[in-house]
Amino acid sequence: MKEAVFQITRSAYGKIKKYAEKTYPDEGCGVLLASSTGRIEDVYFANNTVSSGRALNHYRIDPLELYEIEKRAADKGYEIMGFFHSHPDCAPVPSKEDADNMIPRMLYIIMSVENGKPVKTKGYIKED
Ligand SMILES: [Zn+2]
Numbered sequence: 001m002k003e004a005v006f007q008i009t010r011s012a013y014g015k016i017k018k019y020a021e022k023t024y025p026d027e028g029c030g031v032l033l034a035s036s037t038g039r040i041e042d043v044y045f046a047n048n049t050v051s052s053g054r055a056l057n058h059y060r061i062d063p064l065e066l067y068e069i070e071k072r073a074a075d076k077g078y079e080i081m082g083f084f085h086s087h088p089d090c091a092p093v094p095s096k097e098d099a100d101n102m103i104p105r106m107l108y109i110i111m112s113v114e115n116g117k118p119v120k121t122k123g124y125i126k127e128d
Contacts, residue, residue, distance in 0.1 A: 001094065001099055001102065001124055001125070001126045001127075002124065002125060002127070003122060003123065003124055004107055004123040004124055004125040005123065006040060006107055006109070006123045007037075007038065007039040007040065008032075008039065008040035009039065009040065009041055009042075011042075012032075012040050012041060012042050012043050015042075015043050015045075016030070016043055016084055016109070016111060016118075016121075017111070017118045019043075019045050019086075020086040020111045020113050020118050021113065021116060021117065021118060023048070023086060024086070024088050024113050024116045025088045025089070025116075026048060026088065027048055027050075027058065027059040027085050027086050027087070027088060028045065028048065028059075028085065028086045029045070029046055029048050029059040029060075029061060029083065029084060029085040029086075030043045030044055030045040030046055030083070030084045030085075031043065031044045031045075031046060031061070031066065031069050031073070031080055031082075031083055031084070032080070032081045032082045032083060032084055032107060032109065033073045033076070033078035033079065033080060033081065034078060034079055034080075034081035035077070035078060035079075036077075036079075038081070040081060041078060042076075042078065043084060044069045044072065044073070046061040046062070046065050046066070046069065047061075047062065047065065048060065048061075049061065049062045058097070059085045061083075080106075081106070081107050082106040082107030082108055082109065082123075082125075083106065083107075083108055083109070084108075084109040084110075084111065085098075085108075085109075085110060085111075086110070086111045086112070086113050086118075087110055087111070087112045087113065088113050089112075089113070089114055089115070090112060091112055091120070092110040092111060092112040092120050092121060092122040093110070093122070094108065094110065094124055098110070099126070102124070102126040103126070104126050104127060104128045105125065105126075105127070105128070106125070106126075107123055107124075107125055108123065108124045108125070108126075109121060109122070109123050109124075110122055110123075110124070
């Protein structure tokens with residue numbers, strides 16, 4: 001796994017920040033949608049299906065919801081480029097669970113939120 005540089009539109013980045021604030025102190029999560037140029041154009045947010053209480057440092061996206069998101073994305077000509085989730089009061093570094101669950105070549109964006117405010121964002125990619 002290595003840190004990755006990524007391109008994202010201002011509006012998509014703004015959406016992520018807002019969502020990370022809204023879901024605090026739980027983890028928020030979503031799916032990153034890119035155009036053929038490889039730039040992240042939009043983000044679809046997903047319910048964190050981890051029960052509250054555990055959502056403090058875990059997230060999971062329901063496979064059926066992911067399937068629906070993939071269909072909506074395809075309708076707009078976007079591809080799923082990766083995933084976003086927030087780290088409430090924790091550095092934007094993948095946990096062991098995060099690293100274990102990474103799909104190779106997908107981009108994982110982690111945004112740390114301290115006291116309800118987004119402070120730092122990093123991207124990671126696991127190579128094959
Ligand atoms: Zn995490």
